[in-house]
Amino acid sequence: MRIVTTIAEVREAVRQARHAGQRIGFVPTMGYLHEGHLTLMRQARSEAGFVVVSIFVNPTQFGPNEDFARYPRDLERDEALCASVSVDLLFHPAVEEIYPQPFRTSVKVAGLTDRLCGASRPGHFDGVATVVSKLFNIVKPDVAYFGQKDAQQVAVIQRMVADLNLDLEIVPVPTVREPDGLAMSSRNTYLSPAERQAALVLSRSLAMARDLVMAGERNMSALAAAIRAMIAEEPLAEIDYVEIVDYAALQPVERLERRALAALAVRFGKTRLIDNITLEPS
Amino acid sequence: MRIVTTIAEVREAVRQARHAGQRIGFVPTMGYLHEGHLTLMRQARSEAGFVVVSIFVNPTQFGPNEDFARYPRDLERDEALCASVSVDLLFHPAVEEIYPQPFRTSVKVAGLTDRLCGASRPGHFDGVATVVSKLFNIVKPDVAYFGQKDAQQVAVIQRMVADLNLDLEIVPVPTVREPDGLAMSSRNTYLSPAERQAALVLSRSLAMARDLVMAGERNMSALAAAIRAMIAEEPLAEIDYVEIVDYAALQPVERLERRALAALAVRFGKTRLIDNITLEPS
Numbered sequence: 001m002r003i004v005t006t007i008a009e010v011r012e013a014v015r016q017a018r019h020a021g022q023r024i025g026f027v028p029t030m031g032y033l034h035e036g037h038l039t040l041m042r043q044a045r046s047e048a049g050f051v052v053v054s055i056f057v058n059p060t061q062f063g064p065n066e067d068f069a070r071y072p073r074d075l076e077r078d079e080a081l082c083a084s085v086s087v088d089l090l091f092h093p094a095v096e097e098i099y100p101q102p103f104r105t106s107v108k109v110a111g112l113t114d115r116l117c118g119a120s121r122p123g124h125f126d127g128v129a130t131v132v133s134k135l136f137n138i139v140k141p142d143v144a145y146f147g148q149k150d151a152q153q154v155a156v157i158q159r160m161v162a163d164l165n166l167d168l169e170i171v172p173v174p175t176v177r178e179p180d181g182l183a184m185s186s187r188n189t190y191l192s193p194a195e196r197q198a199a200l201v202l203s204r205s206l207a208m209a210r211d212l213v214m215a216g217e218r219n220m221s222a223l224a225a226a227i228r229a230m231i232a233e234e235p236l237a238e239i240d241y242v243e244i245v246d247y248a249a250l251q252p253v254e255r256l257e258r259r260a261l262a263a264l265a266v267r268f269g270k271t272r273l274i275d276n277i278t279l280e281p282s
Numbered sequence: 283m284r285i286v287t288t289i290a291e292v293r294e295a296v297r298q299a300r301h302a303g304q305r306i307g308f309v310p311t312m313g314y315l316h317e318g319h320l321t322l323m324r325q326a327r328s329e330a331g332f333v334v335v336s337i338f339v340n341p342t343q344f345g346p347n348e349d350f351a352r353y354p355r356d357l358e359r360d361e362a363l364c365a366s367v368s369v370d371l372l373f374h375p376a377v378e379e380i381y382p383q384p385f386r387t388s389v390k391v392a393g394l395t396d397r398l399c400g401a402s403r404p405g406h407f408d409g410v411a412t413v414v415s416k417l418f419n420i421v422k423p424d425v426a427y428f429g430q431k432d433a434q435q436v437a438v439i440q441r442m443v444a445d446l447n448l449d450l451e452i453v454p455v456p457t458v459r460e461p462d463g464l465a466m467s468s469r470n471t472y473l474s475p476a477e478r479q480a481a482l483v484l485s486r487s488l489a490m491a492r493d494l495v496m497a498g499e500r501n502m503s504a505l506a507a508a509i510r511a512m513i514a515e516e517p518l519a520e521i522d523y524v525e526i527v528d529y530a531a532l533q534p535v536e537r538l539e540r541r542a543l544a545a546l547a548v549r550f551g552k553t554r555l556i557d558n559i560t561l562e563p564s
Contacts, residue, residue, distance in 0.1 A: 105445035137447040163387035
């Protein structure tokens with residue numbers, strides 16, 4: 001595995017791989033890798049001849065009071081994990097490599113970004129769309145892999161790729177969970193043991209929601225209320241949002257008639273966790 | 283010359299040309315071609331193995347009270363002109379091919395777009411940046427050519443290309459003028475004979491400005507005032523703006539110390555024309 005820090009090195013390595021006829025697979029990450037990331041990389045490895053992973057904690061997608069500075073970082077461990085799943089190229093740029101000054105351009109996806117996490121994290125998805133379009137232009141992958149845990153991010157990126165005619169395929173990959181159900185996240189490391197235990201209410205409430213749908217529930221206001229009620233019983237949990245939205249447009253759904261997304265964000269102490277599941281009417 | 287209307291046809295033709303080892307040159311236009319456009323195409327022809335021209339009157343860069351509907355169009359004539367300079371591929375998409383609904387993404391370049399034409403045409407450069415980034419992603423050129431007459435557009439696109447890491451070269455091409463000095467523009471066709479004659483004051487005032495600089499004038503407020511005074515003597519001319527700005531950042535300049543841009547927009551009846559020259563301190 002080659003580790004590079006400059007855009008020029010990425011371009012040259014990818015150019016050579018493409019010249020050799022290889023399909024380019026790409027997994028953009030913010031590092032502090034866990035089994036969710038490794039699942040994306042393994043899928044890339046199985047579908048692409050040349051696998052590129054980026055590790056970049058993107059400052060522009062963090063709000064002023066968010067956790068950019070304390071976001072967990074462990075490059076040495078991340079390198080070993082990438083090597084263990086046979087990544088070909090690890091791109092780990094400095095902030096100045098990605099945002100040389102002056103920097104003035106932003107990519108915005110309207111409509112999908114005002115609800116859910118976009119409502120509590122203004123500007124977040126502009127930061128995501130901008131950095132992801134930059135990384136796509138640097139790596140020029142044929143296919144890129146994103147975790148479905150960040151469902152709104154997947155929807156935003158798919159919309160951006162279609163709207164800007166980016167010539168690549170986006171592959172959403174199902175959320176990977178701990179054995180007890182907690183969705184994997186680099187931010188889980190922030191949790192105290194008590195918070196870690198309390199956070200199980202997230203996957204439990206979503207599983208209950210899916211059970212209710214399978215039992216015939218189609219009223220999505222009632223379903224969201226049931227999720228909220230279960231989470232409210234957990235003293236350490238503070239709900240940011242619980243919403244049931246249309247799967248692609250992310251607009252609120254009253255009655256389940258096609259695929260929808262039950263999505264939530266909940267704080268445990270200073271730590272904000274997100275999770276979601278898809279709901280199918282049949 | 284091949285004429286296509288779909289993105290898929292462009293991608294396939296460019297893929298084949300690239301596979302044959304050809305450099306891809308691109309000239310995006312809104313059609314109603316004149317010698318300025320043909321100069322861009324000839325330069326592309328001399329520098330690229332495969333020359334793509336797009337003709338697309340982009341609705342999103344026109345304001346609600348602007349001339350989108352009446353913008354001049356003559357595809358048959360444009361086709362003949364493109365063929366006459368040996369263009370390889372002419373892309374002439376319908377609006378629905380470029381903006382299928384829903385469409386939600388926009389590319390914005392801050393700072394460069396609030397002055398000059400950006401001030402009198404709010405949203406114009408967002409429309410330009412978005413459609414140009416789409417066209418770049420569709421054509422994937424190695425090099426793209428833009429007329430320096432639209433100097434602010436060139437600055438915005440160069441900034442966007444750098445910021446988004448688009449892997450292509452932008453070549454600005456000097457403004458082509460009629461024998462009497464009027465900068466070529468598809469909008470010149472709107473002018474009545476009297477307005478056409480009056481519009482000569484634009485190039486005349488800019489030539490005077492350059493003469494004053496060559497004679498030692500370094501005070502750019504005084505220079506702008508001299509340009510405004512000359513234009514004000516023309517009864518059919520109504521000034522939108524006359525500004526002297528830094529060449530790259532497009533910020534106002536008080537004293538000429540490095541390359542600057544003298545740029546203006548002036549109305550003659552319903553027709554708004556722009557022109558500019560570069561000013562060098564030595």
